[in-house]
Amino acid sequence: MASDSTHPPLRDFQAWMQTFIVSSGSPEEAIRAAEKLSGLAPGSAERLVQRSARLDEMERLMIYRRMYPLRMEEALSIDFPVVRKLLGSETFFKLVEDYVEAFPSRSWTLDHLGQHMVGFVKDHPLTERYPGLWDLVRLEQALCDVFNAEDSGVLTPGELAEVSPEQWPEARFEFVPAFVLLELGSNANDLYKAHNQDRDLPETHLGTYHLVVWREGFQTWRMPLEPAAFAVLKLLHGGFSLGEALEKGLNDSDESPVFEWFQTWVGEGFFRSLRLGELPPSPPTPSSVSAKE
Amino acid sequence: MVANRWNLPDYGLGMGLRTVHYEHILEHEPKVDFFEVISEGFLQAQGRRLHILEQVAERYRILIHGVSMSVGSTDPLNWEYLGSLKKLAQKLKVPFVSDHLCWTGVLGRNSHDLLPIPLTEETLRHVAGRIRQIQDFLEVPLALENPSNYIEFKMAQMDEAEYLTRLTEEADCGLLLDVNNVYVSAFNHGFDPDDYIERIPVERILYHHVAGHTHKGTHILDTHSDHVVEKVWQMYERLHERHGGRSTMVEWDEEIPEFPVVHAEVLKAQVYRDRAEARDAAKAGA
Numbered sequence: 043m044a045s046d047s048t049h050p051p052l053r054d055f056q057a058w059m060q061t062f063i064v065s066s067g068s069p070e071e072a073i074r075a076a077e078k079l080s081g082l083a084p085g086s087a088e089r090l091v092q093r094s095a096r097l098d099e100m101e102r103l104m105i106y107r108r109m110y111p112l113r114m115e116e117a118l119s120i121d122f123p124v125v126r127k128l129l130g131s132e133t134f135f136k137l138v139e140d141y142v143e144a145f146p147s148r149s150w151t152l153d154h155l156g157q158h159m160v161g162f163v164k165d166h167p168l169t170e171r172y173p174g175l176w177d178l179v180r181l182e183q184a185l186c187d188v189f190n191a192e193d194s195g196v197l198t199p200g201e202l203a204e205v206s207p208e209q210w211p212e213a214r215f216e217f218v219p220a221f222v223l224l225e226l227g228s229n230a231n232d233l234y235k236a237h238n239q240d241r242d243l244p245e246t247h248l249g250t251y252h253l254v255v256w257r258e259g260f261q262t263w264r265m266p267l268e269p270a271a272f273a274v275l276k277l278l279h280g281g282f283s284l285g286e287a288l289e290k291g292l293n294d295s296d297e298s299p300v301f302e303w304f305q306t307w308v309g310e311g312f313f314r315s316l317r318l319g320e321l322p323p324s325p326p327t328p329s330s331v332s333a334k335e
Numbered sequence: 336m337v338a339n340r341w342n343l344p345d346y347g348l349g350m351g352l353r354t355v356h357y358e359h360i361l362e363h364e365p366k367v368d369f370f371e372v373i374s375e376g377f378l379q380a381q382g383r384r385l386h387i388l389e390q391v392a393e394r395y396r397i398l399i400h401g402v403s404m405s406v407g408s409t410d411p412l413n414w415e416y417l418g419s420l421k422k423l424a425q426k427l428k429v430p431f432v433s434d435h436l437c438w439t440g441v442l443g444r445n446s447h448d449l450l451p452i453p454l455t456e457e458t459l460r461h462v463a464g465r466i467r468q469i470q471d472f473l474e475v476p477l478a479l480e481n482p483s484n485y486i487e488f489k490m491a492q493m494d495e496a497e498y499l500t501r502l503t504e505e506a507d508c509g510l511l512l513d514v515n516n517v518y519v520s521a522f523n524h525g526f527d528p529d530d531y532i533e534r535i536p537v538e539r540i541l542y543h544h545v546a547g548h549t550h551k552g553t554h555i556l557d558t559h560s561d562h563v564v565e566k567v568w569q570m571y572e573r574l575h576e577r578h579g580g581r582s583t584m585v586e587w588d589e590e591i592p593e594f595p596v597v598h599a600e601v602l603k604a605q606v607y608r609d610r611a612e613a614r615d616a617a618k619a620g621a
Contacts, residue, residue: 049490052458053409056441056450063446092487095525096553105485105554106448113447147445150403150416151375193381220382260383 054080055090062087063107066143069100072107111135114142117152122159122182124237128172137168153190159183174228174246181230181264184222184255188262191220196258196311209318211285215278216315220257223267223276225250231264235335258311264335265310270298275307336579336615337537341476341509343430345580346396350601351588357387359594364394367601371584374401374432378419397427398542398582400434400511403445406465406479407438407452414472421473431541433478433511436462436499449482454491454498459505466506478509478541483519483548483557494526496534503539510535513544514571515563515586519555532570537578545571545604546586560589562600568607576611 050058058080065072077086091099115138119126126134145158163169163179196218205213229247236243252272254265267275270292277287292298307313347368352360359365370391377388377399391397403416424432437449452458470477481499493501503510512535521528545568547561563585571583585601 049455052453052461053441055453055490056409056438059450060441060444060446063448063450064444090488090490092489092491094487094523094554101553102486105556106450109448110446117447147440147447148443149445150413151379152447153379190379190381193385257382260386 050080050082050090054082058082058086058090059103059106062103063110064142064146066139069104069107073100111139111142114138114147114155117155118159121156121186122179124234124243125175125178125182127237128175128178128233128243129168133168137163137166156183156186172246173248174230174233177226177228177230177251178233180224180226181234181253181255184224185262185264187222188220188255188257191218191257194218194220194314197308197313197316199308201316202308205316205318211283211288212318213284214281214317215284215313216317217279217312218256218314220262221279221312222255223272223279224253224255225272226253227251231266231335234264238335254312256310256312263310268298270296271303274298274300274303275312337577339509339541339578339581340507340538341431341541343476343541346398346430346582347580348601348604349396349398349582349584350597351584351586352388352391352397353588353591355591356594356597361387361390363594365594365598367395367598369396369398369582369584371398371400374399374420374423374434375403378416378423392427397429398584399423399427399429399432400480401432402435402447402449403439404434404469405437405439405445406434406469407436407450407458407462408441409438409461410441410443412465412468417469417472424473424475429475431476431478431509432473433480433509433542435480435482436502437482451482451484451486451488453488454493454495456492459498459502463502463506466502466508470506470508476509476541478511479503480511480513480544481516481520483513483516483523483555485523485554485556487524495520496531499539500534500536503536508539509541510539511542511544512540512574513546514574515544515546515548515567516557517570518564518567519548519557522555528566528570529573532574532577537574540574540578540581543571543574543581543583544586545583558589559586563603568603571604572607572611575608576615580608 058076061076061079062072065075073087077084087099087103091102093099094102115135118138129137141159141162144162147155159179160183163176169175227248227250229251231251231253233243252267252269254267256263273291274287277291288300349367349369349371352370352372372388377384380388401420420432435449436452438452439448439450440446452462466477481495499510517528517531521531545563546559547563549556549558549560583604585597587597
């Protein structure tokens with residue numbers, strides 16, 4: 043704890059200034075929080091800060107305090123532009139303030155600032171007013187994830203052609219890192235599409251929607267999936283062999299165009315490699331399985 | 336003319352590599368001496384971002400400039416970050432690495448702002464020690480930038496020009512002198528910017544930034560959102576007269592105009608360099 047002097051140890055000084063900048067509430071509440079955390083006595087701003095010819099101590103400190111949420115909002119607006127459009131700038135700003143209070147940046151980069159947004163919004167009161175909000179956050183986070191995912195090679199049709207028909211049931215696929223399957227409870231993809239086309243956002247409709255989000259080369263894509271295709275892809279993504287995935291994912295009477303699906307999935311670069319032989323299924327990854335968009 | 340402590344050459348006049356200009360740069364290959372990239376944008380770059388960097392690096396010299404080193408923080412140095420930075424520096428073969436005289440966070444948090452350091456003997460020792468560790472690790476000189484500040488502290492025991500002079504000497508590091516930041520802080524704190532640049536140790540200067548700013552009446556914000564003001568160019572001219580050629584970059588990061596507008600601003604620097612050199616030549620001939 044710092045002594046009550048005008049020259050506190052550097053660590054206490056930094057704890058004080060940072061707390062004032064990032065704390066929620068009024069400036070008076072923030073300075074009290076800063077004094078409490080740093081151990082400095084009341085009146086700290088007046089003791090530590092030099093007035094300028096035009097601004098007093100608090101006004102000078104407030105320059106930094108005002109810039110903090112703006113910088114956080116700017117970073118999260120890049121990751122969640124459609125969420126911002128849906129909520130409006132004022133409500134989005136408030137959401138950002140609440141979010142960074144719960145999940146402040148602890149990284150040297152702002153690229154992953156929004157990584158907890160999906161969990162944060164899931165039970166947020168705003169979801170009552172905006173029932174499609176959580177799905178939209180999930181979709182935009184998935185797009186960020188595939189954008190930032192590491193590069194990888196893709197399985198080529200030539201490599202597939204080397205697999206004999208009797209080996210197909212035991213084939214297991216490793217997916218490219220830039221790949222996310224989403225089962226959504228609303229038409230979030232329609233909202234995203236409207237935003238991309240510079241149109242007004244459509245009404246939210248509740249229902250089950252399946253989507254795959256991936257990156258091919260430098261371009262991120264979205265593609266709606268039929269429920270059966272989603273089920274099979276999800277099982278494959280979870281480490282099941284093709285035979286197991288088809289058995290578990292399709293009904294006996296299902297006449298889904300599996301061959302066409304595979305042609306599309308390989309052509310779009312969903313798979314990185316293929317392995318043959320019995321391997322236990324690896325647990326599904328945390329990420330959640332028409333025309334690509 | 337004063338050479339820099341490391342005898343690094345003048346890499347000329349450059350600008351920031353910004354997303355909105357990628358296509359123009361790769362399509363037109365404009366005459367620019369170098370591009371500066373924000374290190375943090377490329378430490379984990381994949382996909383298109385990495386591809387663009389590689390494409391530009393094939394055609395131009397790249398300098399890197401960071402915002403997250405946090406040399407003034409009392410948190411431990413982030414060696415994972417520094418390791419990534421070193422890899423990027425080696426990959427791009429940069430002659431030096433630059434960041435700011437500031438702290439960005441403490442207690443494990445990051446405000447992502449360039450927060451001011453109280454100018455005291457205690458912080459001088461603290462920062463100098465960290466810079467020496469960083470420089471030893473990076474194996475290239477570190478050029479620290481004077482940030483724009485909006486606040487001063489009563490505990491200060493020296494002014495910024497003296498602090499930077501002593502710090503660069505004690506840490507044996509370089510200086511990225513941002514001429515606009517001198518102007519901004521001078522207005523905000525009420526000191527004489529011309530006196531500041533006369534006192535700065537020019538042999539430590541490896542690099543200059545110039546930029547535009549936003550005047551709020553009671554204070555100036557370093558927004559990089561406009562043309563460089565005439566007074567800043569005059570200060571730059573005076574510095575050039577003192578030390579000769581130093582790599583110089585125009586920062587334009589908000590409300591970024593079309594490439595030719597920023598490029599024209601970069602080329603303006605040559606006008607002030609020429610004027611300083613003509614005056615120098617006249618003095619030598621007198």
